[in-house]
Amino acid sequence: MNNRISKISEYFKLEKLKNDKRIVVFLVCLLIATGLWFLNALSEDYSTTLSYPVKYVNPPNRQFLANTPPEKMDLKVDAHGFTLLRHKLSLSFSPIILNLTNITKNLETADGAYMIPSSSLLRRIRSQVSNEITILEVHPDVIPIVLDSLKIKTVPVLANIDLHFKTQFNLKSPAWLDPAEVKITGPSAVIDTIKQLTTEAENFEDLDETIEKYLEVVHPKKTNVSPTKVLLTVEVEKYTEKVLRIPVLIRNKPDDINIKLFPSEVNVTCLVGLSEFEDINPNDFSAYVDYEEVSKNASNLHVSIERKSSFVQVARITPDVVEYLIETD
Numbered sequence: 001m002n003n004r005i006s007k008i009s010e011y012f013k014l015e016k017l018k019n020d021k022r023i024v025v026f027l028v029c030l031l032i033a034t035g036l037w038f039l040n041a042l043s044e045d046y047s048t049t050l051s052y053p054v055k056y057v058n059p060p061n062r063q064f065l066a067n068t069p070p071e072k073m074d075l076k077v078d079a080h081g082f083t084l085l086r087h088k089l090s091l092s093f094s095p096i097i098l099n100l101t102n103i104t105k106n107l108e109t110a111d112g113a114y115m116i117p118s119s120s121l122l123r124r125i126r127s128q129v130s131n132e133i134t135i136l137e138v139h140p141d142v143i144p145i146v147l148d149s150l151k152i153k154t155v156p157v158l159a160n161i162d163l164h165f166k167t168q169f170n171l172k173s174p175a176w177l178d179p180a181e182v183k184i185t186g187p188s189a190v191i192d193t194i195k196q197l198t199t200e201a202e203n204f205e206d207l208d209e210t211i212e213k214y215l216e217v218v219h220p221k222k223t224n225v226s227p228t229k230v231l232l233t234v235e236v237e238k239y240t241e242k243v244l245r246i247p248v249l250i251r252n253k254p255d256d257i258n259i260k261l262f263p264s265e266v267n268v269t270c271l272v273g274l275s276e277f278e279d280i281n282p283n284d285f286s287a288y289v290d291y292e293e294v295s296k297n298a299s300n301l302h303v304s305i306e307r308k309s310s311f312v313q314v315a316r317i318t319p320d321v322v323e324y325l326i327e328t329d
Contacts, residue, residue, distance in 0.1 A: 047078050047136065052129070053095040059147060060101045066112070066187045066222065067146035073118070075129070076137040096128050104145060114145040148187035153194065156181050157217055157230055160198040165236065166208040171311055172235035172273050177215075179230060186223030194220070199230065210235045239271040241315065242280060246287040248303060248322060253291040258327040261289065263319070266303055271313040284309060289322060299323075 052073050059065055073096060103121065104114050118138035126135055157177055177199070184194060199215035214229040246268050248261050266287055272280050289301035300321040305314050 050075050050077055054098060055095040056098050056100055058099045058101050062150045063147045064150045064187045066148040069143050069145055070140055074139040075135050078134040078136055079132055096125055112147045116143045116145055118143060148189055151188040151191040152183055152185045153191050154181050154183050155194055156196045158196055158198045159232055160201045162203045164205045166206050168239050169208045169236055170239050172237040175234045177230045177232055182217055182225045184219055184223055184225045190220055190223060207236050237273045237275055239273055242270055242272050244268050244282045246282050246285050249288040251288050251290050260325045262323040267318040268305060269315045271315055
């Protein structure tokens with residue numbers, strides 16, 4: 001067996017081929033015969049399936065393609081072998097363009113949904129495919145198209161942020177966005193459910209100075225917003241302590257009851273921004289106790305503080321409880 005293989009391989013050695021013209025003639029004839037057979041085969045007609053991408057364009061005025069129709073069409077075609085080979089060797093085909101306004105024209109729908117038979121699109125498809133190809137069938141058989149009204153709405157944008165400050169630093173004023181509202185465009189079924197939008201989530205650590213940063217506006221799929229980004233401004237300033245003497249008031253006290261508090265004033269230590277330090281005064285706070293604690297036989301009354309400015313932090317109340325004496329006539 002090995003001897004036979006060795007003899008056969010001897011015929012195909014380059015030196016043997018050069019010396020034996022019969023082998024060269026045989027190989028040339030074989031090559032010509034193969035080429036002629038291939039050319040003859042390609043001259044015949046064949047049926048095959050070609051897959052074409054589809055692009056949907058030009059929806060009717062102020063309408064929106066709300067679904068995702070097939071991205072490809074499989075065309076069963078008949079053509080010469082040469083034509084099919086040329087198409088098979090193509091890395092990609094030009095997409096079939098379907099004009100949504102034209103293909104839905106004169107079709108009735110109650111909810112914007114259309115079921116378009118592929119057979120009704122044959123003429124449009126043929127005009128975009130090589131005239132050397134005969135289209136026999138188109139798959140899928142039906143193309144679902146859902147159109148929705150395009151709607152524009154102006155909605156507020158909220159900052160989705162998490163702020164962390166260095167010691168003795170805090171907000172000078174509420175963080176704000178510019179613009180505070182954006183226009184969102186999309187299918188009415190989606191737009192009608194939207195009351196507000198948020199920015200992308202952002203976390204800020206160790207803040208000790210004012211920052212400005214553009215943030216993306218998050219919005220649902222198949223919608224567009226304008227502008228796509230908003231400018232976030234976070235004003236930061238240093239805080240310091242300030243001590244104020246505040247009188248203690250009594251809530252829920254019956255008019256016929258006289259009660260005295262000991263002490264009648266408390267010290268409120270607060271953290272306030274340097275820009276407001278001089279402006280903060282006792283009138284910006286209310287200290288109070290609740291008479292209902294007396295009816296529960298409490299021995300002391302807890303002092304609570306209300307403040308007018310949300311950017312003033314109460315650090316401590318001294319004392320945080322007071323004694324009381326009910327006076328009788």
